[in-house]
Amino acid sequence: MFKRFINLQWKSFFRSSSFGKGLALKIVMIFFGIYMIGALVFVGGFLYEILRKAFPDQAPMWMLSRYLIYWILIELFFRYFLQKLPVMDIKPLLSFPIKKSTITHYILARSGVSGYNLLAFFFFMPFGIVLLFNGYPVLNVVLWLVSILAIVLCVNYINFLINKSDKALVVIGSIILALYGLDYFQIVPVKDFFGPIFHGLYQHPIAVLVPVALAILAYFLNYKLLKNKLFLDASLKTKSKEAKTSDLTWTKRFGDMGTFLQLDLKMIWRNKRTKAQVFISLLFVFYGLIFYTQEVYANMIPMFAFLGIFMTGIFLSNFGQFIPAWDSGYYSMMMAQNIPLRKYLESKATLISVSVAVMFLLTVPYVYFGWEALAINFGSAVYNLGVNIPVILFFGSFNKKRIDLDKSPFGNMQGTSSTQFLIMLPVLGLPILIFTVLYYLISIEAAVITLSLLGIIGFALKNYLLDKITEQYRKKKYGMIAGFKEKNS
Structure with missing residues (x-):
């Protein structure tokens, strides 16, 4: 069934009225995407040396772990604006004998391989490879990368849960500013608090179960929420609005x-x-x-x-x-x-x-x-x-x-x-x-x-x-x- 969904999406893409007019622009955007991937791979590959020279008295992995909390919050903040749930023309499918669970799993699975998730992959993977070349334990590095990818998926699915709430955006932005302010003015050592937590994902390989479990939990929360909305009459409820007048x-x-x-x-x-x-x-x-x-x-x-x-x-x-x-x-x-x-x-x-x-x-x-x-x-x-x-x-x-x-x-x-x-x-x-x-x-x-x-x-x-x-x-x-x-x- 997934293969049929992919085929439908592929046809919808090429038959869209906006495809023909934007073919040249799409090619330009593809080259831009390749440039972005190349830049991320380049920075990720040299990040180890950058951290080693910037902080000669500290291990690069430790320094990176101290800043991961900001990466998670900032990525969640920007995904709120940029990322949206992959859409399909769902209503026609609901009139066919297709399980709602199948449709829901397909939509969520598509979001799991979105470009936003791949950006993190192309950044952290070169860094992990450099760690292996510098003698870091293979098991620790591999499971650390799995933990990072699980965190990315967790951020991906949390974004879908909060994306309709403007209050969530204010809360996330306030948390980022508050943590940065507390750390900058040395009121609370934020990086020293979260550093050991994220560094533990490398030090203790068994800790990979925590982000994986959180990613699975976020997935099934989205699954339950989305599946409950897959009804033909979900959008039939009328909306009442307050009329506003002005003298123009x-x-x-x-x-x-x-x-x-x-x-x-x-x-x-x-x-x-x-x-x-x-x-x-x-x-x-x-x-x-x-x-x-x-x-x-x-x-x-x-x-x-x-x-x-x-x-x-x-x-x-x-x-x-x-x-x-x-x-x-x-x-x-x-x-x-x-x-x-x-x-x-x-x-x-x-x-x-x-x-x-x-x-x-x-x-x-x-x-x-x-x-x-x-x-x-x-x-x-x-x-x-x-x-x-x-x-x-x-x-x-x-x-x-x-x-x-x-x-x-x-x-x-x-x-x-x-x-x-x-x-x-x-x-x-x-x-x-x-x-x-x-x-x-x-x-x-x-x-x-x-x-x-x-x-x-x-x-x-x-x-x-x-x-x-x-x-x-x-x-x-x-x-x-x-x-x-x-x-x-």
Whole structure:
């Protein structure tokens, strides 16, 4: 039965509407994955020597054991955001004589061989091999590696248990900060407390039974929870929501575009994920304090270009990269109506433009750290307005993955594809490269003026660029509609 499930998943992958358009991007992501694996193998292979030279008076295995508690908590924290339970089209299977236990075991087994688990394997395995070459007992090292893999699986299945709870994320983050703070200020010797526990997995091979037992327990807790939810009518229960109203009549001043602006503002305010983008953008205004207040970055002027593009364009990136997937729930209905697509895209551009202007105004106080900061932020804002807005709208035409706005913003990777990663190259990498080259070849003034001029040229070509982008959306129209209908995309 597992073989049939794998065959179904394989066909679903190749028959997906997003497969053909992203073939080149998938190849790029494969090469990126190979690079990541190579980097992990390299670091894992040299970790023994790194620890030996950094701590000549301590055994490398002991030093690694002292920090494993942070690795577990940090991995669990980031998996909350990045990892999700492998999905299949389960409902059609429930109408066939297939045991729920078989479906559940398959889903959980798939998650056990996910890329996140393999990353830890490629890191710790080379370290274990180096230990063997340095005369460490074979039995101890092999069972220690088994313990590490069991811990990885335990983290994998615990993540599925807590992934729907935002409170769990706060608890994990608080524990990490609390342990680090207690250790850093020498209030409680955290590493000295947990070090012997994890080092015992190497010293006492029989201790491998503990992480293995915990991994099995986490597996069966997931099994029981998931199996109890495999019913055809599990999603038939109606949800009640509190209606919210707001006065947005002022948007009518924008004419035909005002209707779209009003819908966008209502969508942002009424849904968790879009509302989170606004709050995250406002929080990142303080991101500059990390760099402007550190002397080590005082002479790294190109870093200020990164800050300028990033801070003034944070909403542009977070919100803009998922256009028009935000409207995926009713995009097919919109395309069936006599709705001017040009006005639709222009309203998105206007909304993002306002966000860039607001974010720039919020960064003005950074002039306290020098006029260069203000000038770079201004040039970056103009560049974002004139160049990056058309770029992000153009890349939006490649979005074919649905977004359910009702889902929690934490750990929600719906709508994310390789496009979202590649789009950062022209949006973030290109202006920084331009600024850096001109700064070192000519001056900071030339770099700021060039970014501003590119933004102004983008303004001058606004109508032409929007017309071209509109044509691109019309070409991709039916592919986007088909993609947005795939609820597990």
